[in-house]
Amino acid sequence: MVDRTSIFGAAEADGIVRCDACPVLCRIRPGRAGACHRYANDNGTLIRTDPLVLLRRTVEAGEPVIPFLDASEDWDGNIAPAAETIFVTAIGAGTTYPDYKPAPFIVSSKHAGVDTVTVVTEGIFSYCGLKAKIDTDRHLGPESARVMHEGEQIGHVTTAEYGSQMLSLGGVRHLTGGSKREGNVTCAAMLALCRKEAIEVEIEGGSRLTLQAGAAPIVNGVPESRMRVGCGSAAIGIFAQQWQGHVDEVIVVDDHITGVLTEHQAGKCLDMRPSGVRVRGRRSTPGRYFQVAHPGTGWGGTDISDPLTLIESIDPRLAWPGLRLLLTSTTGEDSLYVELDETLRPVPARMPAPVAGTVARIGENCEPALTSILFMAGAGGSLRAGVTENPILLTRGVQRGDVRVTMGGAPCYLYPGGGITIMADVLAIPDKAFGHVPTPALVAPLEFTLRAELYAALGGHVERALGLEALLAQYGQGATSEAWPAGNPWPSAPP
Incomplete structure (x- = not known):
């Protein structure tokens, strides 16, 4: 302790x-x-029981030292102020509940010659949720399908984005609007994901998933390895010139937009001869087909395991014996090379090295499949009251960009519109930053950094401000000092 x-x-x-x-x-x-x-x-x-977390940033060679604190005989030297800058996070700081109290720490310091205040508090978030971005073209489940964990619904499938399937997890209705068990299961699942731990979920009418921030998603027990290079039409556009001269036709199988090279504008611009190979589905613009198959975990996110079943017809007026046809998925993980025989029947053949090279190039252009967990929450009136006596002034300051909002020092995306609705990547937030209370709700760090004169103008609790040097002297022995995450920008006060 x-x-x-x-x-x-x-x-x-x-x-x-x-x-x-x-x-x-x-x-x-x-x-x-x-x-x-x-x-x-x-x-x-x-x-x-958790220590206050301080993040330190080592000053690079030649970089001017930022005078956060003056030399002091009282300082024991555990954190060398002459070589590092220090940011006091809200991790381990405590909350403002019962809401009328000022934030646990209101830290005054100087950054690049500017008097700065950082208001540090842990928020109790009943209104919070997670967005899970899952890099895969596998069909995980129908849109709006329930996401289940330990027999309880904790979220739903939302709209797929380019190369990724998306889940919306948590939220106040699952935390508080259902049974007590639903709320507790939802809270525990969210907490585990925010702490970068793995959980297993099942999508009704779809797949079983293992999710963990920063790790490859596991779909029905099989780890994903690649995020697709693009839809079938995009793949045609990217690699058309590399296929020219090596194949006569290419079909890139995709659940959303399947591409056919010689019909596609890219093939036409390269003066490729029409092949007469027609695929199933609804023809959109030339060389682009929708709904070629049902969604699934097969080729290109379809339910297809034999890509030749996608061929609806072969026009004998256009096709010819010996026509070279490549079928591939959008990740290059699945591919088949065939040649038409004398009856214009596609017959599997050995893939020539140049063609195999283009399939490998597709795979090379696929990024690793990852699961990203984004924490989203609204900072309510009670939390804001711990920053200033008139919360609307803080809200407007944040919306104007005069106040920088961070979570454990990590940058936050501020949603437009009313209120302070933020979203942050849990991988950017230091470990052990999240907790919970059995209301149920998540507890997460929140810091507001702004210029000192602005904080006073907003009606902030100036009388409770504590200089960084005094804070370190009082709480430094029990605090944890960690290195500043290299990928995070330093949260200086907005100009």
Whole structure:
């Protein structure tokens, strides 16, 4: 446990402490932790069990040192201020509940000569969800199908995007609008994904998936390896010139848009001879076909395992014996080379090396299949009250771009429109940043960084501001110091 001064809570009889860090109001006996395991009773004092996390950024050679704090004889040197800049995250900071309290830490510092304030608090998010981006052309399930985990619905399938299947998980209706078990299962699943752990889900009418941020998705027990290079039409456009002279026709199988080379504008621009090979499906623009098969886990996200079944007809007025035909998926994982015999029947043949090279090139242009987990939440009025006495001023400051919002130092995308609705990649957020409370809701770090004079103008809790040097001296011994994630921009105050 972190040995720090009591943050809040009320002492009761027999050494019990009532925690008011969230609406559950746990009564914690000595030596025990609350339901969330984030607070504990240490001999009658309520303490945090997780340390405050400080992120440090090493100054590169030749880069001017940013004077975050002055030299002090009181500082023990655990974090060398002369060589590093330090950002106080909200991880381990505590919450503003019961909402009228100022944020746990309001840190004043100087960055590049600008007086800056960072308001640090952990938010209790009942209104939060996850967007799972799954890089695969496999059909995972019908749009709007229920996503199930441990027998409970935790989300649904949403619109597919280019090369990725998308799931929407969590949200206030699954957390609070169903049964108690549904809410608890949903919260536990979201927490595991936010902590970069793996969970298994089943999509009704579709596939069984293993999801983990930063890892390849596992579909029906088989790990995915590639994200498609593009739809069938795009693949035709990319590789048409490389196929010219080596094959007479190419069919790129895709659940969305299947491409046929000699009909496609790319083939026409290369003066390729029409092959007379016609595929099934609904013809769109020349060389582009929709609905060639049902969605599935076969070739190109269809239910096809034998691509020759896609051929509807071969026109004898256009086709010829010896016609060289390549069929491939959008990832190059599946491919077949055939030649037409004297009866214009496609016969599998050995794929010539130049043709095999183009199939390999398709695979080379496919990015690795990954699962991305994006945390999305709305910062409500109570959380904002911990930043300023008039929350609408903070909201407008964020919307204007005057206030930088981060989660554990990680950048957030701010949704347009009203409120403070943010989304962040959990891989960019430091480990162990997320927690939960059994209301149920997720707990996540949130930091607001802005110029000091603006914070005062917004009606911020200026009297509660603590200089970075004083904060480190008071809480530095119990804090955890971690290296700044290399891919994250430094959250300086907006100009």
